[in-house]
Amino acid sequence: MAFGTLLFRVVRMPALRERLWKLAYESFPRLLPxxxxxxxxxxxxxxxxxxxxxxxxDEQQFQWRSRAMYHYLAARAPIAGKDVLEVGSGRGGGLRHVAETMHPAAATGLDFASSAIAFCHKNHAGAPVRYLEGNSMDMPFDGATFDVVLNVESCHAYRDQAQFFREVARVLRPGGQLFLVDVRADWNWDLLHQWLTEAGLVVREDSDISPQVLTAIERDEPTKKALIRKRVPFWLRGIFTEFAGNVGSQLYERLKTGEIQYRRVVAQRPA
Ligand SMILES: C[S@@+](CC[C@H](N)C(=O)[O-])C[C@H]1O[C@@H](n2cnc3c(N)ncnc32)[C@H](O)[C@@H]1O
Structure with missing residues (x-):
């Protein structure tokens, strides 16, 4: 079975899915420092x-379209002067961009991969962001601590997404908002709506942004391909091409046929 197909089967097995993603996200900063x-x-x-x-x-900047994913999500929120949390902050650049350009009161990034947090401490030292290791399903914060929670392409990987949304509702202040982008199939988006509602969050927006993501993938293809050839070890290139969602990957093909959709969802804790 092709690696990409395997990835999509694993979506329906939460415990295995979590282990696989943890292994992958712990490895990336070590393999690609x-x-x-x-x-x-x-x-x-x-x-x-x-x-x-x-x-x-600045469209000349390295990975500018991935930066744009953050910019055009967070710019919809009231960020200036607010307490912002990102869950699944990865290599930290997105939250750094938000903190440096949109001026929140404080910005906190949380990720369960210790190597990603170590990467952030090393490479974003001096940025107005604190990066902490922790799990989305059991966040190390008091209730009603944040005005805005960001979640970028991360929650599909969680073992218990219903518990994640309960945690978001807990750490948000009344009136606070979750801004989320992710990719999944229809049935899975229906579940996400159910989990948000059960957690007491009210959906304010749900937009299909697949066309913008497909265009980004297509326009970035030559750069990404060259980058993978240059920086990713030979034996990892096939797997990495799937993870990166290059043209021809399972992700790209399924997004193109509409079998899966990339969406932006905004949900609010009632005031
Ligand atoms: C596809 S990456 C996206 C990273 C970042 N948001 C970005 O756009 O560059 C998904 C991130 O979610 C993190 N993650 C996955 N499961 C998690 C969990 N249960 N708790 C916290 N972080 C998690 C991974 O370690 C990884 O950094």
Missing amino acids: DADWWFMNYGYEPTDAERYQFGTL
């Missing part, structure tokens, strides 16, 4: 309207 590799999402091509409303980014 490159200090300038700040992001692990598929990228986002902003629309003209978004460029007009939320400003433009």
